[in-house]
Amino acid sequence: MSTPDNTVQVTSLPNLAQILPYLLGHYPDDSIALHAPGPNFHDGPTMTCPLPDDSAEWQATAEHAARQFVAYAHDRGHDLAEGVIIYLCREPRPGQSPGETAALLAPVGTWLTNEFVEHRANVLQTIGLVANRWWAYECDVDGCCEGDPLPSPDDPTSVAVQMARLGRAPGPRTRDIIKEFRAATADPAFLMDLHTAADYFNSRCATTAGRDATLALTLEQIDAAMSRFRDGATALTRAMTTQLIVGLQDAAALEAGMAHAEDSDLPHARRLWAYLARHCAEPFRQEAVPVLTLFAFVAWRQGDLIAARLALRDAITTDPEYELATGIHLGTIDGEDPRDWLASAREGHAHRLTHLQHAVEVASEYRPTTDNTAVRFREALDAATSHHYDQVLGADERLLARYGTIDIVNGALADFRSGRRELSDEIAARIILGLQDLHARDVALSTGEESDLPYERQLWGYLARRCVPPHTGKAPPLLTLLGWVAWRQGDTVTASHAFAEAVDIYPGYTMAKLLLDGIRNECDPARLLAMYRDAAAEFAASRPDLDTL
Template sequence: MNEDQQSPSGPFEHPVVTMRNPGDMVDALPFLLGFFPSDSIVALGLQGPRRRQGGTVRIDIPDRSIWPEAAEEVARFLVALSEHRDRTPDAVILYLCRDPAPGQSGREVSEELRPLAALLAAAFREVGIPVHDSLCVSDGRWWSYSCENGTCCTEEGTPVERPGSTPAVAAAAAYAGIRVRGSLKELHRELEPVGTPTAEAQLRAFEEAIPVLVEELARRGGREAVRERTGELVDAAVARFRAGAQEVSPAEAARLVLGLQDRMARDRAAEWLDPPDVEHAQRLWLFLARRCAFPFDTQAAAPLSLLGWTAWVTGDQVTARVALGRALVADPDYTFAQLLYQAVNTGAEPQELCATLRDERRSRQRRGSSRGPGARGRTRRGRRGRCDGGVYRQ
């Protein structure tokens, strides 16, 4: 289960938008997240007597069998998140967003999710947080579970986009330069593995690369040599992408993906974090992640984590959360993705880690210069906050 958090903005970062009714709350949702959520539970914390925006938690709507556990988890996570940044929310707005199944209406979706809304409200009451409103958004309409006697919505639901009107939140977001990146489904689709025939050619390349890599690792000093070669291949690929390349060959993609399974090789790749090359590295990580089709889908955790890392560094928290969430789907135990995901979701800043990586890169470059041209097999020592690891390990 993935949790996505949108950190609260400072009072002078964006125009103030007043949400006076449930319609305003629905209008604001995609701008709060940066995308249109689909199949999602969203909990928006509210702070103070004026109910200012606090932290936001989003998770996928789970199977019905674990709705009680999921409701408790959302409440606990929002409290922990808010207390980490400031304090416990004074109230919460709940959103349940789901597209209708074929032949299903939005109203039927709202009734189907009503028990989940009740469980969420109970979970937040248990931790002492009242529900300001609880909304279902489906099929371009919204319903309020908090509505009494039909005073704010009808059985047919209220259209999200009201004809002839421009929501105040949309105008304020446009003024602030905030854009909505499409739906969550569309963002995930951009990261899906390539299909045939590309996937078949890539599979053959993986199968051919593995025995060669195993043989290299078995040699004396093989692990260090493989790491060094992986770094050289990454550097060369980023340089080609900088020059306008859009892809690498299946053989090179396989070798890069397999080499990046080593933690130290991956950490060196993370040093591509400064403009203008960070954007070229980001395109490379996306390309490699999409080449990890079954049965090599678990190998996608490394390039997806690097994609999330570069997105976080460049301020694109939407891509960072989506990429890191998918990395944890590929490998739930992938430590690098876990740590980055937690950092992004708690509002941490990457500057300190960036400084560490820049220092490491400069130190390695000095070591390489002192050893003369053609030096190979360098061992990296004394790296702060890093552990050794082998290929196929996190």
């Protein structure tokens, strides 16, 4: 090597076989490993590529790995015409001998060599490593270089002795590293809870307000979990574990998780993300991708590139389109500074947090309730909906129902003016269902005096909060009415959020889209108010004698 004190002699095939875990920093189970020796042998580029379990995929894997390594070495100014060493690592499967495994690997070396030759790369040696034994596939002497044990650590000429003299130890095996973050066996009861949490997460995130509220809760849980792990915790409650796993599917939550990567937090964050990742067994491997990415980022911050890349390999294998994992993986390869990523994550998180706090505050006026009353609201809407849609109404009956809805609305407004803050479940459900009629909704649009606006706003927000899942689809009329009142009051922020929420729930809800466009185009609501007042007056004047219907 470059100095006598740092010299490692790799002068034999046994030494060449034994040096791999020192080159890579770990022993790559079931993998292709590629190394292009530099001036000091270990200075050149290296790369590992996992071998799929299915041997039918090995040729495509080998050819792709060779092309990747050619490009990788070229980007680093290394000429592979100077030589490449191929390592093929695999442990025997049950009932398979080391020799049979080595023979199974032989074609992989051939496919790699052929691909390298196509790119003018020179293969120096192809070494098979199986069950602590080595094979040199270039040797064509029968019985030679086939299945010899790796040199004993006591052999004074071994690489192990030379490395020990330099204070270097071989890296751990891949299978031992991945135990930290990879799920092993599934707990059926936990997976059932995780499935329930995922369903609840998806239902709450069906709207913008629901996503914001769910994100706010996830951010609180991240802070709480980090606090517990700082205090020495090694586990979380099942509820918090499942909620964090699904909550971290939100990119903004992931960014918040990355922000917990200051120096003092690294050991605690690493344990937390590894703990969560270990709970993502099949069929929830997809849910592990964000958590693995967080784990990898923390490992990268700690300088543990091996664990970072192995975690990222799992993440990218599961979801090749997950851009953050891919970006961090490239960052580890290109020698980027993870502190730059941390600064960006913290800045983005601070910006999002400010926006989120404002959005959650606004949405609290109309977001469906999630407390104990939600069950009661759902049951009331279940019963009323079943009765409502069982009826087959003629034209006159529909007109009668429309007027009846407006009468109930006017009665509810009178109750709110008198200081009441709630309606009976039956009355609330009847109004919600009645306003699904577009004509009834249009008549209910605020056209009264400004003194009535606070009571109208209170009523529409109250009814929107009662549209709990699975009745969220009934909220757009109420959100549209609320947004119109807020606009009349000059509160374009709440109005915009309410209209956008209505469109989010029902993209084809025309009235909400038109009013939202009106705000964005800075239209004068007074012109719309005049038009709505004319329509309301026409409706009142044409009201038939109900007794004759």
